[in-house]
Every structure is written in C-alpha cells, then in structure tokens.
Amino acid sequence: RPVIAGNWKMHKTVAEARELSLRILDGARDVFPRIGLFPPALSLPAVVEEVRRVAGNLSDEVLLGAQNLYPADEGAFTGEISAPMIRAAGGNAVIVGHSERRQIFGETSDFVGLKVEAAIHGGLVPIFCVGETLDEREDGRTTAVVGDQLARGLTRIERPDDLARVIIAYEPVWAIGTGRTASPDQAQEVHAYIREELGKRFAALGGDPPRRDEVLILYGGSVKPANAADLLSQPDVDGALVGGASLDADSFLGICRACPAEG
Ligand code: PGA
DSSP: OOEEEEEOOSOOOHHHHHHHHHHHHHHGGGOSSEEEEEOOGGGHHHHHHHHHHHHGGGGGGSEEEESOOBSSSSSSOTTOOBHHHHHHTTOOEEEESOHHHHHHSOOOHHHHHHHHHHHHHTTOEEEEEEOOOHHHHHTTOHHHHHHHHHHHHHTTOOSHHHHHHOEEEEOOGGGTTSSOOOOHHHHHHHHHHHHHHHHHHHHHTTOOOOOTTTSEEEEESSOOHHHHHHHHTSTTOOEEEESGGGSSHHHHHHHHHTSOSOO
16 A cells, blocks of 8 residues: 655644644545655654554554654663663654755665664654655666665665665655656656665565565655645555645645556
8 A cells, every 4th residue: 555654853742733633534545545644753642642542453554653763772872762761652653864854864775774673663654754855866776776775775674574674765865845846757766776785685585575565665855735646656666655745635635636546
C-alpha cells in the first residue's frame, strides 16, 4: 500500500497538533494509502493519543514518529531524543537525513547512516531521505549524489529483512518548500535508479531480490493535491513525504485521495 506521510517540521503547538491530527484522522477513514504523521517531538504523545482513540486497534497502521533521532539510547546529548524514547512515546517510525538536517545542522551522510541503524535497531521504521541540490542536478551529478547518500546511509544495515523495513524518500532539495516540484518523469527516473541500487544492496547482503511491494520509495518536494496524481501514478513512486501541504487537513487528505489505488 502506498504511504502518504506528513512532515510537520517546526509547526504546531501541542494543542494545534492534536487538532490537526484529529481532522486528518476523521477524513482519512476512507482513503486508500497508509498515512504517516510526523509532528514536532513535543506533540508526538498527544498525536499518538488521538490516533489510538480514533483508529483503535488499527492505530499501528498509521506511521507515527519524530522528525529526527540521535544514534544512542541515552546519554549526555543535550537537546536530542533517542529511538527508545520515540518508541516509548508510541512512535513506530522516524524521519532520518532530511535535507534540512543535512544543510542547516550539518549532518553528513555517514552520520545519517548511524541514525538509520539506530532506528532499525530501536524498532522504528526509518524514512530515510536522499536528494540532490540544484547545482548537483545541473552538473549532471544527481545519481552520483543520491547513490552516495544511499550507500553511506544504508551501509550499517546488514540483514535483508532490516533493509526491507527502510522507507526511502527521494526529495530533490530544489523542490522542497519552493513550489517547484520535480516533473513526474524526473521523479520516476531517480526512483527507478534508487530501486535498482536497492536491488543490488539486497543481492550483496545475500537476500533475494526484493518483491516490488517490499521496498517503498516516496517522493517529496512541493507535493500538493493538484500535482499529486501525476507524481503518484509513476510506476516507481510509492507515495509522498509532504511538508507544507501536510499542515492543512484538507490539502493533506486531497493528496491522499489523489493516490491511485493500484500500480
Ligand atoms: P514541502 O516539504 O512539501 O514543503 O516541499 C517536503 C519535505 O521537506 O519533506
């Protein structure tokens, strides 16, 4: 099943997060994709509470988590949160390696690799973000950059089963928050490349080639209800990671409804 995940970034107080999650959950009962909610960590317990109340025993169906983690269980790391803390708060997933973390907070691909490992070992589904800048694209280096991010990010994942739990998000940096989205063809091209690289990685780990539905690759970058159907109908696009448009229940649900029910 495709995934439509909302990255709320640094938006919404606890009360606002509760309200937004309720509005989304109310409207999401009849949508086909699996939804994901990534509020600021302070609001995660409140959102978990709403999800459990509304979705009951289907609440595990919702991907829920933080936007970052630190790769240690606990310790003197002021300002950070860990995988066990996210789990204890009711989360089942975490965003890792978002380009804002890489660009504003200086996270390297090797550090992101530690985080992907920490997420998997901590029982969380990592939504592992990769993507090139505009300069890198214009220099013809898109696949080299994305390939390097993938290799470093996944280097510590050593079991095919663990690799299958990682969700990749392809987010071209030039499309994030800019209103300028990748064309469906541009997205498809990079998604197909990522799927091929993942196939090689499975083989290197001694695993069978992944089934088509075993590896999820989401697109992110200015996804809106109006452009979602074209992007999501590409054969290798398995869903979306949505920033700005996830802050409004109607636009987030509009993207969910634009998601084709098959293919
Ligand atoms: P955007 O953000 O939808 O606002 O472009 C996407 C993201 O950063 O995940």
